Amino acid sequence: MGKHLVVQKFGGSSLANVERIQSVAQRVVSYKKRKRDLVVVVSALGDTTDELVALAHKINAEPPEREMDMLLSTGEQISVSLLAMAIHKLGFEAISFTGAQVGIITDTTHTRARIIRINTEKIREELRNGKIVIVAGFQGVTLNQDITTLGRGGSDLTAVALAKELSADECEIYTDVEGIFTTDPRIEPKARKIDAITYDEMLEMASLGAQVMQARSIEVAKKFNVPIHVRSSFNTVNGTMIVKEVKRMEDALVTGITINRNEAKITICNVPDQPGVAAKIFKELSEGGVNVDMIVQNVSHTRKTDISFTVSKAELAKTRKIARKVCREINAEDILENQGVARVSIVGVGMKTHPGVAARMFDALAKHRINIEMISTSDISISCIIKKRYAEAAVKALHEKFKLG
């Protein structure tokens, strides 16, 4: 291309009403004036997707997924055309495309399709014509011309994938917050915006509850080393860079703290301690479509043990039903459930090389008399399940302990 190419993605909250659409157009045009080539990816306006889902469910509680994609993809199509109109109003040339038109080819897994390839020729041609290219996020098309969607947050994936295919110089994700923060600023006012974070840390934070970016898009960015700039659509302040490696003298022990209050804890009590029992429990749950999060089973001193796990509250009813059935089959004694829990996690690549981080976390919680009910760790994160009413205190304690303020 030669020219500096930027892929920008604007989420639904950045396009929630006419004024915001006009303000996004202003921002896009301000880049164009600086002689950038621009590809803009947009989500559906505001809560459009949720509204369409609700409408579909009024008609059919289990709508065919192909038809659901047909329906939901209209949301982004509305956004691209309106943004193109707003840019024209400012005197610049813009052209909008659906995922199908631009050639985002996916597999046939409706509602959560995977991108197979992107034909960028049409985009390149319009960029050569001097146009601002606007692409509907979240959607693609199968080789058979059926419309597909990429799953929630899929517009991020569209942006990252286009940035990769077009060898863009920058990929900017505009959102309603100023970037990635050390923790949720609504809980800890001392939370600090992180200037740069690694893909791995961001992936861990996304899977632990930080909702700024879709995890799959970060995976793709990591795979192809596409640097991402997460920033606010309401001001021009620099946000957070998500990159392969952060140039710091030393990796911070802890980069961020996440909190997730949407999980419930299930304990299957007095499970016979023999091979295959855990496998049976989690196989049944998996086949029932339940997404199990943390799993903890401790060593037992008798022939019985307890197995605890967490699931999203939305899946609790389904989980209960399956767990009761399995409980009978494996002769377990009882099932306990607890919705009054929260998961607090610390994330940081520095943990890999610094021992003692877990101990410091537990110490901070203990000092505030916060009891830990479950613990789970990964390479770069440590999570504790605690009582929900202590969640905010825990976040503040950890934020202080690891000097993130």
Added chain:
Amino acid sequence: MGKHLVVQKFGGSSLANVERIQSVAQRVVSYKKRKRDLVVVVSALGDTTDELVALAHKINAEPPEREMDMLLSTGEQISVSLLAMAIHKLGFEAISFTGAQVGIITDTTHTRARIIRINTEKIREELRNGKIVIVAGFQGVTLNQDITTLGRGGSDLTAVALAKELSADECEIYTDVEGIFTTDPRIEPKARKIDAITYDEMLEMASLGAQVMQARSIEVAKKFNVPIHVRSSFNTVNGTMIVKEVKRMEDALVTGITINRNEAKITICNVPDQPGVAAKIFKELSEGGVNVDMIVQNVSHTRKTDISFTVSKAELAKTRKIARKVCREINAEDILENQGVARVSIVGVGMKTHPGVAARMFDALAKHRINIEMISTSDISISCIIKKRYAEAAVKALHEKFKLG
């Protein structure tokens, strides 16, 4: 195909809410149970198109037409997916398609594109698979994959064109009235549903104000001799057949009476009576985008004459501006405008062979002391401009006179 194939088109009012969508699904399924092959064409839900137009105009008073088509086509895409979901809910297989997916290829005249051809292979394949095929009306796609729309009422055109290309046995247009009436039943309660009407009569009635079907779609039906059944989506009563020739012992003198109260009458007074003056007036109006309806110029006994014409009220401001300019250039004396008029027309193929119909019309109006301000005739219609306050009385008088009750 072998099997009996029906193309059904449902308008926006038939799909205005969840209950109506479900009721359309019920009707479609009842046909399918009778072993019909079914292709269903749908418009956007309720007032969706108007709402999208209003939204676009908030952003850009003159939106690029390509982007307008991109926006408006989402309306029908929402309808097809929801109807497919509703049919699945009833246990039948349906598959929805956009105009682009189904291969409705148009020229590049955005917002009023003309169909070039239709690739029916995809539809035929899904019919062979036993599926109910649902097609988004009103839209097509250019050879360059840009989405186009066919103009207001374009879903009728989609249905008629598909019926032709698929050699359908029937083409049913479902609407919120029971068929074509001798006149507007809200004005004349004695108005009677017409069992059968010719293409020519229907075309005349459509252009004179009857709003049941889009005129272009009737032209296409006439060209390819596609019989159309206009009927209510709220009951199962037979509606009106629109056909080439109506098998009647004798053609009715008058088939229907139309009324149009959305026109304004303009008179350019004391125009020099010389060649080229009328041409200049109507050329300028045409170039200014004004759609002139009736034109009347009487013989003059001096060197000056008056030229009167009617335009839709929506175009009055534009017309006034152009007329004033022309008025100065041709040295005409003055411009009069009158918004208090109505156009009442009688339509019937019988007029061709029966003289004296006009006299009977004028007589009926005279008996009710209704003054006629302008007269214009075609092969199968006679229109009179009268004072708007007499419009309903005129319709009733004519309905009585021609024994349409």
